[in-house]
């Protein structure tokens with residue numbers, strides 16, 4: 355689920371005058387900018403800031419798919435905005451439809467984590483190139499999404515994907531890691547309950563052809579109303595889909611107990627904050643989270659300036675609605691972190707704005723029953739210590755969270771919410787533990803429930 359999509363308004367995407375998609379919302383158009391692997395050059399960040407000031411409201415959202423979107427695009431300025439973004443190299447390489455299919459999640463520290471199993475950056479570029487070069491892949495739903503995981507410690511592995519690939523250690527005697535893959539969900543995680551298991555494994559150089567075979571298989575088997583892999587699995591079981599895909603592959607899929615028993619080591623999302631060493635000596639990355647997923651153009655320009663001066667001119671948007679500045683000289687990383695903190699971004703897991711997310715709410719979305727952004731701002735001022743992963747949502751679409759949050763406040767009326775605790779045995783946000791709470795009552799309930807987790 356993207357941080358904003360057509361469901362914010364119930365309206366379909368507007369006619370697109372260029373190669374990027376703009377959807378209507380209560381506060382104006384929303385222009386999505388898909389970033390390859392979350393990566394953004396500093397000059398592109400400046401171009402986005404300029405375009406947002408000139409043609410939109412200046413509000414920039416970082417999405418939970420590690421993309422950006424500009425809010426408040428002014429009517430009549432759509433083509434000029436898209437032209438400015440395309441001039442900065444922000445758009446698909448193919449035709450208009452190719453933008454929709456560029457949905458590939460990788461770690462924001464891909465290629466830089468010294469403990470990762472595999473550098474996925476080249477493979478990710480090859481997959482994005484494949485998605486944009488084969489015209490029939492444009493028939494995939496804009497929501498059809500894949501994950502490529504190199505085993506980094508900082509990785510979003512809780513977002514369900516239509517197809518996921520995860521690096522797994524090489525078997526004894528083998529030279530290279532393998533990639534396990536599975537459908538319609540998340541990889542099985544060490545120490546966490548899971549009903550999923552990897553279906554098969556392949557060598558790294560077999561990933562791209564396997565992606566191609568699986569996508570062709572999906573498009574061949576799916577009916578017009580089956581847009582996601584989970585839909586196809588209601589008609590065909592995974593075995594049939596694999597058998598079909600295997601016909602298009604010149605190598606066997608590896609399927610044995612070592613694959614089905616494999617579990618990914620747990621990721622460490624706290625590594626999105628602060629400074630951390632990279633694999634190359636004397637370099638670190640600096641990470642932070644944008645308050646409620648939004649920044650203004652001045653902040654984006656300053657991040658670009660820091661990146662230009664200290665981070666090799668690159669920024670990486672993270673699926674936690676934050677940024678990573680890579681390749682910083684470790685000696686100056688504390689100064690870089692201080693500059694980022696001075697911009698108001700959350701730089702530690704204790705920061706209230708590291709613990710609360712919210713959807714666009716009623717100022718931006720006609721479906722919302724409350725101003726979730728303003729209410730989240732209020733909640734952050736009275737949030738009890740030790741309570742984290744709180745999601746305020748204006749409706750059950752859950753645009754701000756692709757994962758199931760520990761705590762969900764579901765709007766019932768302006769300023770009034772029902773509180774849910776995550777319960778993986780139940781659908782949706784989990785178990786409802788309190789009704790019709792004001793924000794202050796919600797803060798009290800969270801403090802009480804966090805102290806006594808089984809006492810509702």
Ligand code: SF4
Nearest residue numbers: 713719722748749753
């Ligand atoms: S109310 Fe929030 S969650 Fe619901 S569609 Fe709108 S932005 Fe998305």
